[in-house]
Amino acid sequence: MTVxxxxxSLFGDREVALVDLLDRLLAxxxxxxxDVTISLAGVDLVRISLRALITSIxxxxxxxGDPAPTVTVPSERVAE
Amino acid sequence: MITYLYAVGRxxxxxxxxxxxxxxxxxxxxxxxxxxxxVSDVEREAFEDLDEHREDLTWLAAVARAHHGVxxxxxxxxxxxxxxxxxxxxxxxxxxxxxxxxxxxxxxxLDRVEGRDEWGVKAxxxxxxxxxAATDRPTSGAAYLRARREALRAGDAAVAAAEREADExxxxxxxxxxxxxxxxPQDRSLTGRAExxxxxxxxLVERAGADDLRALxxxxxxxxxxxxxxxxxxxxxxxxGGAT
Numbered sequence: 001m002t003v004x005x006x007x008x009s010l011f012g013d014r015e016v017a018l019v020d021l022l023d024r025l026l027a028x029x030x031x032x033x034x035d036v037t038i039s040l041a042g043v044d045l046v047r048i049s050l051r052a053l054i055t056s057i058x059x060x061x062x063x064x065g066d067p068a069p070t071v072t073v074p075s076e077r078v079a080e
Numbered sequence: 081m082i083t084y085l086y087a088v089g090r091x092x093x094x095x096x097x098x099x100x101x102x103x104x105x106x107x108x109x110x111x112x113x114x115x116x117x118x119v120s121d122v123e124r125e126a127f128e129d130l131d132e133h134r135e136d137l138t139w140l141a142a143v144a145r146a147h148h149g150v151x152x153x154x155x156x157x158x159x160x161x162x163x164x165x166x167x168x169x170x171x172x173x174x175x176x177x178x179x180x181x182x183x184x185x186x187x188x189x190l191d192r193v194e195g196r197d198e199w200g201v202k203a204x205x206x207x208x209x210x211x212x213a214a215t216d217r218p219t220s221g222a223a224y225l226r227a228r229r230e231a232l233r234a235g236d237a238a239v240a241a242a243e244r245e246a247d248e249x250x251x252x253x254x255x256x257x258x259x260x261x262x263x264x265p266q267d268r269s270l271t272g273r274a275e276x277x278x279x280x281x282x283x284l285v286e287r288a289g290a291d292d293l294r295a296l297x298x299x300x301x302x303x304x305x306x307x308x309x310x311x312x313x314x315x316x317x318x319x320x321g322g323a324t
Contacts, residue, residue: 003301005294005310019270020200020311021144023263023280028317029164030189032178036082036127036168046267047135 081121083110083169086150087160087315088179088186092116095153102146112176113183118154119175127168148315155315161189162317189320196258196284197313199293202266203249203279203306205242239276242306246279249300249308256293257283261318275307282318 006017084102094107101107101120110117126133133139144165151162169175179186218224254260265277285293290313301308 003298003308003310016148016311018141018144019266021148022140023266024198024282024314024317025144025147025165027263028282028320029162029167030088030186030320031164032085032167032182034085034167035170035174036124046269 082124082127083119083172083175084122084127085163085167085169085175085178086118086120086147087154087162088115088117088190089154089158089160090115090190092118092154092158092160094118095150095156097153099150099153101150102143107150108172110172110175110179112179115179115183115186117175117179118150118160119172120150122168127166151315151317159190159194160315161186161193161320162315192259193284193316193319195287196316197287197290198316198318199283199285199290199310199312200314201249201253201279201281201283201297202277202309202311203242203246204273204275204277204309205239206305206307207275239278242276242278245304245306249304249306250279250281252296252300253281253283253293256289256296257285259284259319263318278306282314284316284319287313 084105086101086107092109094109099107102122103126105120105122107118107120110119147165151160154160155162169178218227250260250262261282263280263282265280268274268276271277283293294310297308297310300306
């Protein structure tokens with residue numbers, strides 16, 4: 001069988017893939033102009049996920065003589 | 081503090097499961113013009129400096145998860161019009177004004193989604209599809225390049241065939257749906273799968289038709305040559321657009 005079903009109905013269900021959620025939350029929903037103007041439309045997920053991946057494996061610009069860089073791992077990846 | 085707006089509905093109640101909003105904020109209902117908005121207080125600074133946050137995946141993920149948690153909890157028993165991510169107002173009075181001004185638009189969305197759920201169907205090229213038949217080891221550079229070109233052509237043809245089949249899958253699902261929408265196929269770097277996605281569809285389906293939809297997806301998967309993935313039921317995010 002080649003159908004995979006991921007239920008999304010349970011509250012707090014961590015099985016909901018972030019990428020599926022962002023597809024809907026960035027391109028769906030009722031669009032109103034809020035008081036604090038925020039535009040998340042057009043956010044390039046591929047680019048930011050790539051950047052999150054890079055910061056997770058590369059030190060963030062350590063200066064010469066700096067102590068050993070700490071490696072930050074994003075708490076959540078897009079493809080989880 | 082400013083007011084973050086999650087969803088709007090009619091005769092809404094707050095979920096009784098202890099759901100909290102962004103940053104653990106307490107949920108409230110703002111009632112106006114026969115509509116209720118589900119809101120919570122959020123720190124103003126976090127949303128004013130969105131240029132810093134909008135490309136911060138950790139921040140985006142946390143807000144998206146919290147937003148979805150609230151919308152899904154409220155939408156479990158009620159038709160809701162979910163708001164786009166990060167819709168914020170200076171205070172509750174501004175939310176009341178928006179409910180009055182956009183009453184017709186919200187009502188139209190709620191009428192459209194009442195008793196219906198969104199389902200997602202994604203289709204992937206099945207692994208191994210379109211691989212050129214094993215050929216003899218190339219005896220020269222020219223032979224290698226020729227073989228490589230043929231393999232690429234075969235791959236392109238396989239993707240083109242998969243895209244045609246994806247259109248057929250979409251059309252078959254559309255016959256069961258009240259409305260459909262196609263999101264752009266997700267990039268491989270986001271799906272974590274090697275296979276190319278050729279369909280990322282959303283289908284608004286009557287609640288009573290959920291079993292028929294599941295059965296149809298299984299039938300399409302077993303008869304066709306694409307791998308299908310079904311997600312849902314979702315609060316109808318993909319069908320709440322159009323209001324202003």
